[in-house]
Amino acid sequence: MHAQDHSNLDENSPEWRDGLTPVSTRFDDPYFSVSNGLEETRHVFLAGNGLPARLAPGFRIAELGFGTGLNMLATLIACDGLPGPVHYTSFEAFPLPAADIARALANFPEVGARADPFLHAWAAGLRRFTLGPLRVDVVMGDARATLPAWQSHADAWYLDGFSPAKNPELWSPDLMAEVARHTAPGGSFATYTAAGFVRRGLANAGFSVIRAPGHGRKRHMSQGQLKATQ
Template sequence: MQDQSAGVEWRGAVPVSTRFDDPYFSLHDGLAETRHVFLAGNGLPARFRPGFHIAELGFGTGLNLLAALALWRASGQAGLLRYTSFEAWPLPAEAMRRAQAGFPVLAPLAEDLAPHWGTPAIRLPDLDFRLVEGDARRTLPDWAGQADAWFLDGFAPAKNPELWEPALLAEVARHTAMGGTAATYTAAGHVRRALAAAGFEVTRAPGYGAKRHMTRARLA
């Protein structure tokens, strides 16, 4: 079934972008993929501390935010988790809620955040979230923040090359705290080379599901 207004068609509970012809998360288990690639891939929760800042290219359904906040709470952290996401094509709130409904374990948290979808900022006692709308190639250079961990979650490089350009990944490095990390599901050679050229120490790691490899990076 296709929702033309949202630029989404549905394969069961999984939304697929009609603009990029790519699913928003794994057809197998999007939450397990997020936990493996973005949370474990950035050494979380071991690196959490009050004020820890996650930044993300590609907000999508909000699944990564929910998973990160759930882990933050489960790990007993005090203070705020800061989370900034850059998204050119925000999904309508209803599409986000529908996608999140496929993960019952996150239901209480999804219900708490549901009223806030469609707004550029969410402030809770343990969360400071900002959504930066627009092409990240233009919005990231003007961002004043620095991230401790990056979730590089654009659509596949072959289908969404704009989010994997060397100049943008250099901006990711420029907006990363020293010793900060980045992780992504892709192990494409040109992505790894661009991250290395930007100053990251890059490692190819076991991927999730059918993907044999993923990429982890640390700013030296």
């Protein structure tokens, strides 16, 4: 059995496996791997979308599942030297408290060293803020309602909801169709999952879908590009 820390009673606070790994009590799924979470982010979401090579002023990234902000901060590091702006929009239904985010990010010293401005903004209740070249907008609420109402498009998508087996709503065919509808021509997606129904949903929505090598012990991930319409 793993020891759990129930000291923070906020309804969106995670439990802490071995005092290190934040686990969603709502979805019974960890937010990341402590052993290689940052490397996995870089392998799956950045490299899976051809980043940082594609980053340029005006580039637009969108994400399903903000979580601890690890993907955002890894992207911020990848933007070093870029004048910006790079737009980063994330859709999150159950935001974590700032104290839990700070505790989670402490697992990754490279990211933690860059996290203070984000943590101050988050603790102040800000969900739209600027970090260097990154213009961040975290859209609160159920993505099934907020994504259809979004008035922009992404050049790259990070699909990072909890496991499709635990959180199928964030991977439904209807939502994958909305992802495609909000993708710029030639835009891309990447995700850690290779679940068949997710891949089919993305393919039916208009993406070319490639099963690629996953990170660490995960054999496969998925990535792809929006196909040109005829």
